């Protein structure tokens with residue numbers, strides 16, 4: 001009998017298994033389904049971008065440190081003025097903790113974050129010649145920098161394919177059964193294994209934006225979802241995928 005899902009979906013004509021992807025034991029999706037999920041994300045958002053404003057690797061690092069438990073919009077509001085005043089470790093250190101605190105007071109946990117920004121500026125000057133190291137093992141030694149922050153910086157500043165698992169990616173990995181895991185590290189490891197290599201660089205942005213705007217925590221917007229026919233989440237409310245069209249740049 002013909003699969004009814006195939007009838008309603010003219011956009012999955014390419015569901016033939018690509019030669020380069022393989023099935024991974026323990027994942028609820030076939031290699032062909034995973035390939036199709038990311039193929040659709042790539043059409044919807046051909047050039048996904050992070051939303052944190054920055055002018056160089058150092059300000060990106062600071063912005064990501066400030067974004068823990070805060071929204072990108074809130075961080076951008078504070079950093080526009082901060083980065084105009086200080087866009088290098090030297091200028092940030094010269095500014096001092098109290099002044100940095102004045103700029104970022106609207107961001108949650110600002111006292112501790114101001115302390116970390118000064119400490120990491122000092123560490124960059126003392127140990128790395130004021131240059132942000134393009135290396136995860138070195139990045140995580142800096143104050144306030146964890147694995148997720150390091151992955152964001154490696155991807156956005158240095159073009160490395162990483163999977164920075166935030167709350168959205170963690171939720172999607174588990175909700176969809178795409179990369180189930182008890183910790184962000186487990187979800188990261190599984191995603192790094194299953195995402196087809198040609199889609200790996202943009203994958204974390206696609207997943208973050210999908211989680212932020214469509215597959216939301218409280219109520220996923222399944223009628224607006226381009227992978228609704230493939231998704232195996234228990235919560236899903238639609239089997240019909242949304243039209244697969246590139247989104248305008250300002251609409252994530």
Ligand code: SF4
Pocket residue numbers: 176214215216220221222225226227228229231232233235236237238
């Ligand atoms: S169908 Fe619904 S639950 Fe599944 S990925 Fe889309 S929004 Fe999330």
